[in-house]
Amino acid sequence: MSGQKNSRARGLAIFFLVLPLILFxxxxxxGSYGISPHGLFKTILSVVSPASHPDVxxxxxxxxxxxxxxxxxxxxxxxxxxxxxxxxxxxxxKNPLVNEYILGISSGAAFGAxxxxxxxxxxxxxxxxxxxxxxxxxGAVLLISGKAESHFxxxxxxxxxxxxxxxxxxxxxxxxxxxxxxxxxxxxxxGSLSLASWKDLYISLPLIAIGVVVLFLLRWRLNVLSMSDxxxxxxxxxxxxxxxxxxxxTTLITAAATAIVGIIGWLGFIVxxxxxxMFGADNRRVVPVSAAVGASLMMIADDIIRGVSSFxxxxxxxxxxxxxxxxxxxxxxxxxxxx
Amino acid sequence: MSIRVSxxxxxxxxxxxxxxxxxxxxxxxxxxxxxxxxxKTTLLKCLGAVLPIPKGSLFIEGRDLASLRSRERARLVCxxxxxxDTTFNYAVSDFVLMGRASYISPFALPSEEDAxxxxxxxxxxxxxxxxxxxxSELSSGERRLVLIARALAQQSDILLMDEPTTxxxxxxxxxxxxxxxxxxVEKMKTILVTLHSLExxxxxxxxxxxxxxxxxxxxxKSAEVxxxxxxxxxxDMKMKIIDWEGRKLVLR
Numbered sequence: 001m002s003g004q005k006n007s008r009a010r011g012l013a014i015f016f017l018v019l020p021l022i023l024f025x026x027x028x029x030x031g032s033y034g035i036s037p038h039g040l041f042k043t044i045l046s047v048v049s050p051a052s053h054p055d056v057x058x059x060x061x062x063x064x065x066x067x068x069x070x071x072x073x074x075x076x077x078x079x080x081x082x083x084x085x086x087x088x089x090x091x092x093x094k095n096p097l098v099n100e101y102i103l104g105i106s107s108g109a110a111f112g113a114x115x116x117x118x119x120x121x122x123x124x125x126x127x128x129x130x131x132x133x134x135x136x137x138x139g140a141v142l143l144i145s146g147k148a149e150s151h152f153x154x155x156x157x158x159x160x161x162x163x164x165x166x167x168x169x170x171x172x173x174x175x176x177x178x179x180x181x182x183x184x185x186x187x188x189x190x191g192s193l194s195l196a197s198w199k200d201l202y203i204s205l206p207l208i209a210i211g212v213v214v215l216f217l218l219r220w221r222l223n224v225l226s227m228s229d230x231x232x233x234x235x236x237x238x239x240x241x242x243x244x245x246x247x248x249x250t251t252l253i254t255a256a257a258t259a260i261v262g263i264i265g266w267l268g269f270i271v272x273x274x275x276x277x278m279f280g281a282d283n284r285r286v287v288p289v290s291a292a293v294g295a296s297l298m299m300i301a302d303d304i305i306r307g308v309s310s311f312x313x314x315x316x317x318x319x320x321x322x323x324x325x326x327x328x329x330x331x332x333x334x335x336x337x338x339x
Numbered sequence: 340m341s342i343r344v345s346x347x348x349x350x351x352x353x354x355x356x357x358x359x360x361x362x363x364x365x366x367x368x369x370x371x372x373x374x375x376x377x378x379k380t381t382l383l384k385c386l387g388a389v390l391p392i393p394k395g396s397l398f399i400e401g402r403d404l405a406s407l408r409s410r411e412r413a414r415l416v417c418x419x420x421x422x423x424d425t426t427f428n429y430a431v432s433d434f435v436l437m438g439r440a441s442y443i444s445p446f447a448l449p450s451e452e453d454a455x456x457x458x459x460x461x462x463x464x465x466x467x468x469x470x471x472x473x474x475s476e477l478s479s480g481e482r483r484l485v486l487i488a489r490a491l492a493q494q495s496d497i498l499l500m501d502e503p504t505t506x507x508x509x510x511x512x513x514x515x516x517x518x519x520x521x522x523x524v525e526k527m528k529t530i531l532v533t534l535h536s537l538e539x540x541x542x543x544x545x546x547x548x549x550x551x552x553x554x555x556x557x558x559x560k561s562a563e564v565x566x567x568x569x570x571x572x573x574x575d576m577k578m579k580i581i582d583w584e585g586r587k588l589v590l591r
Contacts, residue, residue: 091427094424094426094427095426096426096427217446217447218445218446219448220443220447220448220449221440221445221446223429223433223437224437224440226426226427227423227437228420228424230384230389230418230420231418231420231423232440233388233389233409234387234389234413234417234418234420235413235417235437235438235440235441235489235493236409236410236412236413236414236440236441236493237409237440237445238408238409242445245445276427280428280429280430280433280473281427281428281429281433282429282430282433284448
């Protein structure tokens with residue numbers, strides 16, 4: 001890249017990295033109960049010092065702190081984490097079509113979390129069972145498909161079969177669930193932020209953060225891991241150990257996210273593509289910018305759901321409905337070599 | 340750095356490599372030749388420990404390669420593949436920088452020194468002006484040079500090049516060989532290349548290794564070992580070597 005092109009790319013990267021902070025503040029004002037920017041400012045001040053702004057209604061504080069803040073933080077965290085996870089998996093498997101679905105991670109996590117919710121109740125964190133079964137699912141896919149690098153179709157088919165198996169197990173869990181739990185399960189599986197609570201965040205956010213930090217630190221290494229295994233080994237990488245590390249981090253992210261928001265499709269798949277098209281393939285940029293773009297898109301999607309429609313569309317359906325056509329357009333426009 | 344092979348065995352389901360004793364001298368160019376399926380690339384990958392090798396079968400300066408950690412091994416020996424599959428389209432400078440992986444912790448970013456080493460390597464192969472281009476924009480010959488630059492950035496003393504000139508036109512083929520010679524002379528690299536062109540092999544190498552059916556048939560100084568009878572035995576066809584203005588040509 002020439003100097004001018006490089007500085008333009010740097011400027012664009014800074015814009016994307018700042019965008020989530022702006023959207024975070026905007027999102028706090030959006031919802032069925034409108035709070036103006038001025039009202040938001042006053043409410044924030046009243047939270048910091050309740051005595052200084054006695055005129056702020058307590059309902060504003062409750063809406064902000066108990067409903068919107070956890071929901072927006074969750075949207076940011078999940079959007080960022082799934083996008084970082086997607087970028088990492090695509091680099092690791094040297095294939096831009098790989099995602100957490102193909103590897104069975106999502107279906108394993110969904111089954112584990114549902115199993116936990118139905119049989120152990122909400123008191124027991126669903127993240128644990130979600131992670132355990134996500135590991136089982138991805139382990140099964142990788143062991144059965146063998147050397148996936150050279151046989152993508154085998155990986156794809158194995159992923160479909162393992163996903164179908166865990167979907168069947170999930171149906172079995174639903175069969176045993178009470179009608180009330182079944183309704184909640186149904187809504188959760190479609191991907192929803194409406195159930196966001198501070199309690200869920202306390203458990204999932206640290207887990208998501210661990211996964212994201214690990215992948216962020218490994219971001220340059222992902223470049224090397226995106227070479228063929230033989231090349232990476234010759235370059236001095238302990239390929240097996242580092243593959244396990246990346247898969248463990250992405251599985252942790254997906255399990256922690258799925259346990260509270262259900263399945264958010266396509267986001268982690270599309271965001272890295274968009275970012276690579278703008279900034280090239282270097283994961284030193286792709287990983288952090290994907291996190292920012294993923295968080296931003298998730299907040300925008302949630303703002304539209306909360307602000308525009310009078311009823312709540314599950315965000316997983318929304319991301320899929322918007323994401324798939326965007327992906328198809330990108331696929332058509334894209335060059336044969338994936339940026 | 341010298342390489343010593345002792346009773347090396349590696350098996351695929353339908354092919355096995357067996358090398359009892361073989362040694363490669365320091366700062367020399369050795370050409371490994373033989374028909375398709377002879378085991379040239381497998382030998383090269385074993386020498387680079389890209390394929391799993393048993394302990395006690397491969398020694399570099401007396402150190403058992405199979406006992407070394409990945410990063411230690413990569414600082415001694417580097418395998419240069421024939422082609423790079425450009426799934427992700429990196430800038431040339433970013434691609435060459437990956438040669439520094441064995442000097443960088445998995446959780447760290449390359450330093451200024453790493454970037455400098457990569458830039459020097461790219462300059463050595465004559466492609467400094469391509470640093471900001473993308474890999475997909477390069478010709479096949481230029482990509483080979485970039486692969487060699489990445490190997491140079493790795494700063495290992497032994498380079499194992501898998502058919503570095505296949506599919507290249509005569510001009511680029513000659514350029515690659517000139518570079519290989521320059522690396523042996525100026526950088527004191529021990530270089531092993533697998534080749535199909537016998538004329539190129541004998542012209543540009545100091546030593547030759549002839550392979551067939553997963554075994555070493557003959558090895559020695561190129562000028563001494565390159566004979567009609569050996570070629571006929573290795574390739575199972577009639578071949579005749581003729582001298583033309585100091586160069587050896589093979590008639591078949």
